[in-house]
Amino acid sequence: MAIGWIAQETGAEVIAVAVDVGQGGEDLDTIRKRALACGAVEAVVADARDEFAEQYCLPALQANALYMERYPVVSALSRPLIVKHLVSAAKEHGAGTVAHGCTGKGNDQVRFEVGIGALAPDLKVIAPVRDYAWTREKAIAWAEERNLPIDVSKKSPYSIDQNVWGRAVETGFLEDIWNAPTEDVYSYTRNPAEPRDPDELVLTFDRGVPVAIDGETVTVLQAIQELNRRAGAQGVGRLDLVEDRLVGIKSREVYEAPGAIALITAHQELENVTLERDLARFKRQVEQRWTELVYDGLWFSPLKDTLDTFVLDTQKHVSGDVRLVLHGGRAVVTGRRSEQSLYDFNLATYDEGDSFDQSLAKGFVQLWGLPSKIAAERDLRGN
Amino acid sequence: MAIGWIAQETGAEVIAVAVDVGQGGEDLDTIRKRALACGAVEAVVADARDEFAEQYCLPALQANALYMERYPVVSALSRPLIVKHLVSAAKEHGAGTVAHGCTGKGNDQVRFEVGIGALAPDLKVIAPVRDYAWTREKAIAWAEERNLPIDVSKKSPYSIDQNVWGRAVETGFLEDIWNAPTEDVYSYTRNPAEPRDPDELVLTFDRGVPVAIDGETVTVLQAIQELNRRAGAQGVGRLDLVEDRLVGIKSREVYEAPGAIALITAHQELENVTLERDLARFKRQVEQRWTELVYDGLWFSPLKDTLDTFVLDTQKHVSGDVRLVLHGGRAVVTGRRSEQSLYDFNLATYDEGDSFDQSLAKGFVQLWGLPSKIAAERDLRGN
Amino acid sequence: MAIGWIAQETGAEVIAVAVDVGQGGEDLDTIRKRALACGAVEAVVADARDEFAEQYCLPALQANALYMERYPVVSALSRPLIVKHLVSAAKEHGAGTVAHGCTGKGNDQVRFEVGIGALAPDLKVIAPVRDYAWTREKAIAWAEERNLPIDVSKKSPYSIDQNVWGRAVETGFLEDIWNAPTEDVYSYTRNPAEPRDPDELVLTFDRGVPVAIDGETVTVLQAIQELNRRAGAQGVGRLDLVEDRLVGIKSREVYEAPGAIALITAHQELENVTLERDLARFKRQVEQRWTELVYDGLWFSPLKDTLDTFVLDTQKHVSGDVRLVLHGGRAVVTGRRSEQSLYDFNLATYDEGDSFDQSLAKGFVQLWGLPSKIAAERDLRGN
């Protein structure tokens, strides 16, 4: 839509870039043709779904990335991938400027511009919607005047972003945060309240990577897609929260992420079995920071890079099977087994076979509590 | 059960102490009589349900306390309360020694002994089960020999602990972590998979305290009980995880906490609306540490005390209503409203009334990304 | 200096505000007169030294605030105080706009504007130096043209900010970070390399507040001033570092803070004696975050406020004496004593009187190391 306007305003030749991150909708060829019809001198379209799954969704899964403990950073993951393709196209075609269509009050402008700044510090960025107050209405009017082949169906009252990791819905009547979402908001998930039979599956991980479903080998992309289908059919992964945007405001967001939520649920429990306690406790802090950085547009940043090495190192034992029941909007782990398990039946059992030496406990308890006890004696003394 | 044995072994007079924390089962009078029949010279029984709700469950709710992001520290909350009553009874009756019945491989021994050490550093503690390998079988045999009026129903294959905040089940076939829990494990919750109608309610908080349900004023205890009933009827709050015990082993635990999970879900979302972003982000770290301390038996400790002042200070604006739908094992927030809300419709909306000055964004984005950009230039230079 | 310009450009009446935070230099009366001579319709001058010491320096001391573990946030402390007086004067005189003289690449613009936004969200802020590129040279020329009574001594090649908590020096030849500072950079401290006799003193704290030096009662302001004098005479508190500014760049800063460094050194060691271990460990994280927030201009922010309650609560036992030797640029603690001490001679000694029960240690050590041991067995198994 902005292609013609940019061409006209800047006098530059415009190259359109579109990336398939599993958002569905039009096929890449249609997109390509329309871009050219709108005045682009070239249209670069890329099927990046496997790349997206393996290099963006997988690290998020391994970090159990849930912003505000809820939102699996759906849009925040696709932006750096799009930036990578945008920068790559710019370099290939010798472009000095790139444009994006974000507004000035969302997170995506940050993710695009900070990403571009990190990958290609010399590229100039323009943001017509933000910097020239180029609204949806103006855009449509401008395009209709020129008979450009845009899709002006104004039906959706929502602002929607979707990819294989999930789907984000905002604006419209949801801006009143007392309003409950209605069924028409959802597209990746069926209504969890409808009666249907549960779906049980076994998910296999190898070093933090989902590699099989019910024994059938899958790629990361296939794992996400298959779980989107099966968990989505059970209404798993609907989220509704008031969220802290980087630009300083709170917004109300509704998400659907059936595959992401099912995978993270299984992955967390497999970590419970295979990660040592202190490591697991510290990893939670790393997960929170990783997720904040990614949400806040700092995918390409030194701290995010180094946290990646931390997370990756923790995954070396996260291998095994998780049995998952999907039903009524819930993804529930009902069993786990792993050759890398740190759960030791003989240490845990209260039945025969108990190998835990209880005589060690008294000394442990006494010294564990000693600092509190000394402080308590001091406090009692003071009274 | 251990009353007679302790009396015999130590030659001391035994005073029994029992505290009602909402665990149900026998009434306090029955417990009192049996204790006396078993040889106690005195039996102190206390209905501490309101105290437990207000001074132990409420701080846990305000800290959104979920150990390993799942378990609402049910048993860990009741131990310090029992310790308080135990120490108080010991002081009143001039006792020099207190006893508890925990094993040497669980968390509760730590919670009891560290608590006692902090409240009454001079009290001696004995733990017959742990220190004299006093097993359940030995105890029953010993009691039967003497015709003591104990309840020897061996029916339950599980080890169970329950109070108004929830219910914990372990051991038995659950010690094989691949086994799924069966329905007989549960008592606070109905099967979430059974079809039934949703239940919707409005929960009102005043400074982090639940004060009304559907407009009817409730005490904290009533709020928990009512939500145990209504959320339990919808199968909300079943949890199944492999958990890191303080004594260094992993154990498999199944919990039910319908009221706790419903309350925490609502409270978290009201915080999303009323807490400023940086405060909310740091509070997550405080919540994790608070929960670890409480799980690890350090309720009465200097750090826990100071974290309490932190959490309490954050609650001063956590007032408002949350609409909650309970259904099929899920507690879902569908609306929130608050006079203390930081959600600003005019800043958030993309429709008319938008008061956000988008011209500020460009500068923000550029400086926000500047450190990454400078680092990227350095890295590119290096190649 | 900017008074006349603002008056002319905006047509508004200008009220000058000057606050004494112990920066020395001209007396308030002289400043007042010059402001009026420059065209101000009113000049508000306030001696805020005690307020600064008690409400700004003291919390920084109690937080052991050292940005990047070095810099005692000297300038960052005075900005919110100045903001408070500025806002108060604006309200009293019914002003709708306030102005500050900061550039656009420093931290102080953030501290002023964010502070004003938090205390008086409706006040408009103008920043002539930043927004109208109003450089020092332009300002001098403009003033000379109009014969305004400004002090145009261009002697200092440095940009200097000072108050009772310390002194900051930047720019000039220090912008080459390989250059060592020369003696002329310093004013609060004597050369530490010159031979002189050591100075020993005993500092008394009451709940984290310095209340006496060598037994003589002092106010917080007096404590800082006296230590500036005595520690400064010994060359204590010179700092030279490359620092991360909030606006995204690194800058080279030289500081002198003899009193602050001496006080923090003593305070930290008294905390070592009086704070319980877990509390002390967590307080370090709180200190870091508190300091980042204050450095980053968020003095008036919800998280900073709540961290204040945390820090304050930790101080309730920080009472006692610290013996400090000041010499050759070092402030060294050589003794500490406190009725609130958690150091227990009988538990610590290896001589007679040892009351530590070493038999407890074996069990403690075994269970402390159990998670690592189980993980090691797993890892060995895997090979």
Added chain:
Amino acid sequence: MAIGWIAQETGAEVIAVAVDVGQGGEDLDTIRKRALACGAVEAVVADARDEFAEQYCLPALQANALYMERYPVVSALSRPLIVKHLVSAAKEHGAGTVAHGCTGKGNDQVRFEVGIGALAPDLKVIAPVRDYAWTREKAIAWAEERNLPIDVSKKSPYSIDQNVWGRAVETGFLEDIWNAPTEDVYSYTRNPAEPRDPDELVLTFDRGVPVAIDGETVTVLQAIQELNRRAGAQGVGRLDLVEDRLVGIKSREVYEAPGAIALITAHQELENVTLERDLARFKRQVEQRWTELVYDGLWFSPLKDTLDTFVLDTQKHVSGDVRLVLHGGRAVVTGRRSEQSLYDFNLATYDEGDSFDQSLAKGFVQLWGLPSKIAAERDLRGN
């Protein structure tokens, strides 16, 4: 000393293990001969100084490891190295039990036993001093009875541990924490109060490794030794603090670590120049946790291992020169330069050449402060 006793009590053949970590004192051959004379069937002695410097001191330097922000974990570093050699000797000679000479109230028993448990979970550990109350006096008497060639000089009133990274002194009159250390306590450092000329040097790091002093290539061991000599001659690195031991008590410790303190000082400042801000801020938390783990005996633990990968990744740009002046007990950085520098003169300067776009600042400041401003408006509304 304990060799004969262990042999007699257990009936086992004793193999002595001694490791040179730069502690000085007797040469390894003398130690070996005395061990054999005391009844050992074999004596394994190893010069592990380079291994210690490269694999233990270097990670501590890169983590800027200062326990309680003061103590460079001197003894805590040598224990895991000794454990490694002990376990290796046990495996080579088919031993099933290892012994150490630690008491039950220190940290070292934990470091030895947890380390052994992690490297060789099947080895049995005995601790005669702790578990059989085998005191120094008893040991001497026992040895003298048997004419064993031990060094019974009872002269030192202190308990001392030393290696190339530093020296720890405790007990004696230092157990009264009001007493100042006397000069006879020190051995690695000269009195900083004595007048002498400053010593200036340039230290070169390559990816966090000290590789040259004044342009001369050095190994890590040589760097530490040379700085021990030169910084020690200037009285650098004396430390005196009350410290939180893992076993729950506070103890008073005096340390000397001239090389460690000089190296860490230089390394921290080079990181200030080469690490991006967010990375540097998070690294401080990692440093604290790393140091606590190492102090607490968890060198061989999953979290420590993963934190190592974090720290190592941060070092990839920590290359360059630091100019250091050693004098009067201080190690002061006076200059730094690096091809990996993130300090950008043109962005930092206030003189000509300024490339910082100040027009970006206004938007940044406004949005940076927006959450605080919205919260302030809410709070004002509430009043």
